[in-house]
Amino acid sequence: MVAGQRVPVIRQLSFELMPGRILGVVGESGAGKSMIGNAIAHALPPGFSVTSGSLLLDNEDLVHLAPARRRALLGRDIAFIAQEPMTALNPVLTIGAQFNEHLRRLSIAERRERALQLLDAVHLRDGAALLRRYPHQLSGGMCQRVLIAMAFAGRPRLIVADEPTTALDVTIQARIVQLIAELQHNADTSVLFITHDLRLASRICDDILVLYSGRAVEQGRAGQLLAEPAHPYTRCLQLASPTISGKRSVLAALPDRMPGLLEAAALQGCRFAPRCPIAQNDCAATDPPDHRIGASHQVACHHSERTRGIAVTAAPDVPAVGGGAPLLRLDDVGKQFRAGWRSSGTWAVRATSFTIDAGEFVGLVGESGSGKSTLARLIMGLERTSTGTIMLGARDVTHATQADARHRLHWAQMVFQDTQSALNPRRRVGDIVTQTLQAGRHAIRRAQRMDRARVLLAEVGLPAEFVERYPAQLSGGQRQRVNIARALCAAPRLLVADEIVSGLDVSVQAQLLALLQRLRAELGIALLFISHDLSVVRHLCERVLVMHQGAIVEQGPTERVFAAPRDNYTRRLLAAVPPDDPAQPWRPFPDEAETTPAAVLPRAAAAAPSG
Amino acid sequence: MTALRSGRVLAGAVLIACVALCALFAPLLAHDPGEQDLLSILLPPGSPGFVLGTDSLGRDQLARLLFGAQLALLVALTAACGAAILGTVLAHIAGYFGGFIDWLISRAVEVWLSFPPVILSLILMVGLGTGADKVVLAIVLVDWTRFCRVLRAEVLVTVRRDYVTAARLAGFSHMQTLLHEVLPATLPLLITLLSLEMGIAVIVEAVLSFVGLGVTAEQVAWGQMIADARANFAQAPWTVLLPMAAIFITVTGFNLLGDGLRRSLDVRLSVARSV
Numbered sequence: 001m002v003a004g005q006r007v008p009v010i011r012q013l014s015f016e017l018m019p020g021r022i023l024g025v026v027g028e029s030g031a032g033k034s035m036i037g038n039a040i041a042h043a044l045p046p047g048f049s050v051t052s053g054s055l056l057l058d059n060e061d062l063v064h065l066a067p068a069r070r071r072a073l074l075g076r077d078i079a080f081i082a083q084e085p086m087t088a089l090n091p092v093l094t095i096g097a098q099f100n101e102h103l104r105r106l107s108i109a110e111r112r113e114r115a116l117q118l119l120d121a122v123h124l125r126d127g128a129a130l131l132r133r134y135p136h137q138l139s140g141g142m143c144q145r146v147l148i149a150m151a152f153a154g155r156p157r158l159i160v161a162d163e164p165t166t167a168l169d170v171t172i173q174a175r176i177v178q179l180i181a182e183l184q185h186n187a188d189t190s191v192l193f194i195t196h197d198l199r200l201a202s203r204i205c206d207d208i209l210v211l212y213s214g215r216a217v218e219q220g221r222a223g224q225l226l227a228e229p230a231h232p233y234t235r236c237l238q239l240a241s242p243t244i245s246g247k248r249s250v251l252a253a254l255p256d257r258m259p260g261l262l263e264a265a266a267l268q269g270c271r272f273a274p275r276c277p278i279a280q281n282d283c284a285a286t287d288p289p290d291h292r293i294g295a296s297h298q299v300a301c302h303h304s305e306r307t308r309g310i311a312v313t314a315a316p317d318v319p320a321v322g323g324g325a326p327l328l329r330l331d332d333v334g335k336q337f338r339a340g341w342r343s344s345g346t347w348a349v350r351a352t353s354f355t356i357d358a359g360e361f362v363g364l365v366g367e368s369g370s371g372k373s374t375l376a377r378l379i380m381g382l383e384r385t386s387t388g389t390i391m392l393g394a395r396d397v398t399h400a401t402q403a404d405a406r407h408r409l410h411w412a413q414m415v416f417q418d419t420q421s422a423l424n425p426r427r428r429v430g431d432i433v434t435q436t437l438q439a440g441r442h443a444i445r446r447a448q449r450m451d452r453a454r455v456l457l458a459e460v461g462l463p464a465e466f467v468e469r470y471p472a473q474l475s476g477g478q479r480q481r482v483n484i485a486r487a488l489c490a491a492p493r494l495l496v497a498d499e500i501v502s503g504l505d506v507s508v509q510a511q512l513l514a515l516l517q518r519l520r521a522e523l524g525i526a527l528l529f530i531s532h533d534l535s536v537v538r539h540l541c542e543r544v545l546v547m548h549q550g551a552i553v554e555q556g557p558t559e560r561v562f563a564a565p566r567d568n569y570t571r572r573l574l575a576a577v578p579p580d581d582p583a584q585p586w587r588p589f590p591d592e593a594e595t596t597p598a599a600v601l602p603r604a605a606a607a608a609p610s611g
Numbered sequence: 612m613t614a615l616r617s618g619r620v621l622a623g624a625v626l627i628a629c630v631a632l633c634a635l636f637a638p639l640l641a642h643d644p645g646e647q648d649l650l651s652i653l654l655p656p657g658s659p660g661f662v663l664g665t666d667s668l669g670r671d672q673l674a675r676l677l678f679g680a681q682l683a684l685l686v687a688l689t690a691a692c693g694a695a696i697l698g699t700v701l702a703h704i705a706g707y708f709g710g711f712i713d714w715l716i717s718r719a720v721e722v723w724l725s726f727p728p729v730i731l732s733l734i735l736m737v738g739l740g741t742g743a744d745k746v747v748l749a750i751v752l753v754d755w756t757r758f759c760r761v762l763r764a765e766v767l768v769t770v771r772r773d774y775v776t777a778a779r780l781a782g783f784s785h786m787q788t789l790l791h792e793v794l795p796a797t798l799p800l801l802i803t804l805l806s807l808e809m810g811i812a813v814i815v816e817a818v819l820s821f822v823g824l825g826v827t828a829e830q831v832a833w834g835q836m837i838a839d840a841r842a843n844f845a846q847a848p849w850t851v852l853l854p855m856a857a858i859f860i861t862v863t864g865f866n867l868l869g870d871g872l873r874r875s876l877d878v879r880l881s882v883a884r885s886v
Contacts, residue, residue: 380780409782422773426795432774438791439782486777 007265009035009048010214012290017158017207022184022191024205024222026198026237028505029476030258032214033194037160039063040192041080042070057158075102079151081161081180085143085168089135095146096131102153118149121186122179141172145179152183159184162194169367170532174576174588177204196505198237202226203578203586207296210234213264213271216290220297226582228308230299233272235310240510242539243580244562248315251510251539252277257475258505270302278306315539325394326355327494327526328379328412333388335374348374350550351388356526358493361516363537363558364530365573366547372530375547376496379528380414381405393493409436413487417499419479423471429482430467433457436490456485459522460515477508481515488519494526501536513540534577538562546570619871623806626864630857634680641674644831653847666836666850667843676857678831683861686743686816690750691808697751698758699801703789705759706766716759723756732815736824743826746819750812757811758804762797769796799876803869810865817858833858 010032017023027033038044040055040062055062057078062070082088090098099115106114112131119127122145135143144164151159161180165173181204184191195201201208202222209219210231218231229235239252254275258264264271273283280303288302301307333352338345349371356362366372377383379390381400389398392411397404416422423432430453437444437452454464460481471479480500487495497516501509513536519525531537537544537558544561546554546569554567565571572589579586633640648669656664656672663672705716732749739745769775770793778788819825820834833854840850 382776382780406782408780414777414780416773416777418773422777424772424774424778424792424795427791435778435781435783439778439787440784486781489781 007261008051008214009261010039013211013214013216014053015209015216015219017190017192019157019190020184020188021206022181022193022204024201024208025192025194025211026196026201026208027211028196028237028258028507030213030260031211033196033211034162035214037080037162037192037194040078040158040160041074076105076154077156078158078160079154079156081144081147081151081159081164083163083166085140085147086135088147089143091135093134094131095133095135095138099131099150099153102150105154114153115149118153119146121152121183122146122149124149140168141176144168144172144176148176148179148183152187152189155187156189158190158192160192160194163196164193165200166196170534171367171572171576171588173200174578174586178586178588180204197241198226198234198506199241199578199580202582210237213258215271215300217272217301218297218299220294223582224294224297230293230297230304230307231272231301232276232278232304232307232310235307236277237506239310239312240506242513242535244535244538244574244577245580248539250313250315251513252310253510253514254507257477257508270300272301277310278303324358326391327358327360327393328356328528329391330354330379331389331391333375333378333390334386335371335378335383336386347386347550349378352550352552353388354545354552354555356494356528359520359524359526360543361520361527361529361541363541363544364528364547365532365534365537365544367532367573370547371550372547373498374550376414376498376528376530379412379496381408409490409492411492412494412496413490413492415480415483415487415495415497415500417502419471419476419483422483423479425471427470428467429453429457429469429471429474432471433467433482433485434489435486452489453485456488457482459488459519460485461511475508476504477511480504480508480512484512484515484519488523488525491523492525494528496528496530498530499532500529502531502533509536516540534562534573546573617871617875619867620875621871623864623866623868623871626860627868630680630861630864631684633677634684637674637677637681641671641677644670644674644678645829646670646674653843653850655847656849656853663853664847664849666840667847672850672853675831675836676833676853679833679836679854679857680861682743682826682830682832683813683816683858686746686750687809687812687861687865690747690754690812690816691805693747693751694754694808694812695758695801695805698755699762699797701755702759702762703766703793703797706763707770707785707789707793709770713763717763720756720759723753724760728753729815729818732819733822733824736819741824741827743830746816746825749819750815753815754808754811757808758801761804762800765797765800766793769793772796799872803873803876806865806869806872810862810869813858813861813865 015023025033025036035044035048039050042062044050050063057073065073096115100111103111103114115131116127119130124130124142124145138146164180165176168176177200180191180193193201193205205222207219208222208225209216210233211217212233218225218229218234225234226238229238236252236254240254242251256275259267259271259274269282269284269286270276270288273279276283283302288300290298290300292298293304331353333349334347335349336345336347352375364372364375374383378385381397381404384400385398389396391397392408395404395407397408430450431438433456434449434453437449450467453467457464457466462478462481462485466474471482474482483500501512504512516527517540520527529537529541541558544555544558545552546561546567548569554561554565554570561570562574565574576588648665650669651658651661651665652667652669654661654665656662658664661671661673663676665672666675701716705713732753735749735752736745739748775788775792778792783791816825816832817834817837820832821838823838825834826832836854837851840847844851
């Protein structure tokens with residue numbers, strides 16, 4: 001596959017997917033995972049084409065298929081499950097009408113019967129009512145279930161699922177993944193499961209293919225590949241994602257990032273070599289061939305025997321947090337939103353009390369809509385509280401006055417989630433990070449501000465010449481560092497970080513987590529870390545707050561809460577995270593929309609190595 | 612600037628530049644536009660001494676067209692800028708602060724838009740009296756709503772971006788936030804609207820002059836030329852067609868420029884193209 005200057009996006013990729021098996025394609029953004037799905041669907045972006053090789057579905061080459069035959073195959077023999085469930089359904093048609101499109105082969109009388117059957121198979125309650133509804137009346141999880149039901153409607157031979165759970169909450173993600181596995185098992189369909197999450201893939205896939213910079217660097221049986229990863233990249237991916245149990249270890253933060261298409265084409269040897277912890281001289285010279293190291297395990301690395309040597313180091317003990325007066329204190333804080341002036345309103349946050357001490361990292365977890373972000377906005381004075389008081393140091397900032405805002409500047413700053421939206425595309429990095437100095441009537445000259453900007457950039461690990469760049473010229477991870485640098489400008493004592501690593505690849509995430517820990521060691525900064533990812537919170541924070549429907553249902557030391565959760569909701573959140581050990585059974589709780597709870601066997605353990 | 616490389620922008624800019632040069636050097640290129648020569652009335656274009664012929668009072672058509680360009684461009688520039696400033700300020704205030712202020716400004720725009728624009732400017736001109744400055748004022752008072760309505764929507768989108776919140780958290784005043792964070796995002800749209808508005812201003816000025824409510828009798832305006840020549844259309848069609856062509860060229864120039872800028876500066880369109 002080739003773009004513009006004829007650069008390969010995917011190289012020498014071959015894999016086989018046996019009937020009734022699930023193949024996981026794992027890789028970071030830019031690895032070319034989605035290109036595989038696009039090539040199968042014959043929906044490559046303009047300018048890209050399959051230049052060599054073949055894609056065989058039961059001996060029919062999908063690349064050189066007559067359009068009529070392809071139309072017959074796609075959607076019937078090959079079905080797709082999209083990443084964004086809300087946009088994959090047509091908003092102006094009812095669910096029933098959209099089901100009919102997938103059931104054209106049946107008579108009109110049979111269609112309804114079959115649709116109800118399928119909805120029942122994805123454990124959706126009250127299918128008959130559901131068929132009359134429109135997509136906007138359904139939650140994201142329900143939409144994804146409907147899409148899965150539709151994908152299985154034509155009894156396809158192959159299903160391509162491209163990041164089907166990335167846009168969903170963790171609790172829903174768990175069930176969706178299980179659902180795909182369950183239906184796949186019953187219908188004996190093959191599934192190509194594209195994901196960035198190695199742990200998730202290990203949970204439901206029979207085989208795993210790890211993609212790096214367009215090349216399959218390792219493939220094999222899921223159990224084997226995870227137990228003994230042979231490629232250093234696979235090993236680093238594993239070590240870069242924080243665990244949910246066991247002892248906390250230092251995350252393997254790979255330097256830099258995956259090369260872009262043009263950079264990669266310029267590399268002579270192994271494309272992972274520049275970042276590889278065990279690279280030797282010959283790695284940069286010649287591209288390693290695929291070689292077999294087991295019955296069905298192959299790897300593209302010159303020194304795969306050394307991979308085992310990439311060691312885990314235990315995390316250093318967290319520095320003791322200085323006592324004294326708390327940095328932030330919330331007492332009975334509540335926030336009510338009113339739809340109109342006569343409505344009674346809904347409480348987004350209710351009677352919340354907690355404190356954060358100097359230098360303390362506190363995690364705030366919960367599903368979307370639990371009020372996490374509203375709480376952050378209340379602390380930052382972006383919303384007015386309905387009840388309660390907020391203290392920053394010794395000052396009451398509940399009423400968010402001008403004087404409070406000036407006080408807050410040096411006490412608490414916010415790091416935003418979406419860097420696309422958080423960094424003004426029309427301002428230079430140097431101006432963005434020193435905004436605080438530009439503010440007010442005592443603006444400081446630009447030359448002086450740029451000096452400060454260079455110091456700040458160095459603090460977050462970016463080169464000084466970035467001051468003159470625009471955000472669009474930076475990668476996602478670099479942008480998030482700029483975002484953090486801006487928050488640090490006024491030397492605040494507390495950072496409020498709303499989902500700041502959620503959109504990032506695991507290796508970049510590991511780099512940022514390391515940065516936050518270094519900032520604590522160097523600046524003694526405290527952090528309120530809002531996240532839906534429990535493993536990350538466990539890795540980073542010594543205390544955790546669990547939020548559900550606007551209230552904090554449980555709080556305490558992270559280890560204690562995660563090891564012995566007291567609240568039912570905390571248990572549910574924890575159950576949704578796949579266990580670190582692939583052999584351990586994973587039993588997420590059923591969600592509200594479901595009919596019957598289902599327990600699914602761990603696949604990697606149950607699947608016998610055959611075929 | 613990539614915007615300048617687009618064909619439309621270039622074509623528009625060249626047309627406007629030609630008209631602007633004519634207007635600028637009018638005193639050098641032609642003699643007095645008011646001078647009457649009753650012995651040579653309604654001469655066709657190409658007559659000796661009168662390159663583009665004469666009108667019913669024997670006035671040089673070329674001179675009148677060139678001096679008319681002066682007025683047309685002056686009115687277009689000042690009126691469009693005036694309307695842009697008024698509309699932009701109100702749009703940013705409404706979109707940024709929201710709430711009651713937004714409600715008030717939006718309702719004012721709606722009431723304003725419910726008057727037919729031509730009737731509104733005619734009424735204004737009757738009240739204000741004639742003169743180029745009155746024409747400008749009438750256009751500003753009618754057309755600020757165009758800027759206000761479109762830019763307010765853009766401001767609403769921009770203020771929801773986290774970088775605006777971040778600027779507030781960094782201690783920026785409202786004024787600083789608007790100037791450094793919001794305005795740069797709305798500027799491309801503003802420039803586009805400004806260019807299109809200049810084309811509209813040329814037409815409105817011509818219409819007002821045509822019905823005799825525009826400039827005073829001593830000034831030369833294209834609309835007035837058409838009005839004067841109407842009676843002799845059968846004998847001397849060029850006396851009507853030449854000022855019409857002048858209006859057409861100028862408005863086309865502004866529209867091409869505006870449309871080209873819109874295509875080059877609009878982020879959404881450029882994203883679609885770059886894939």
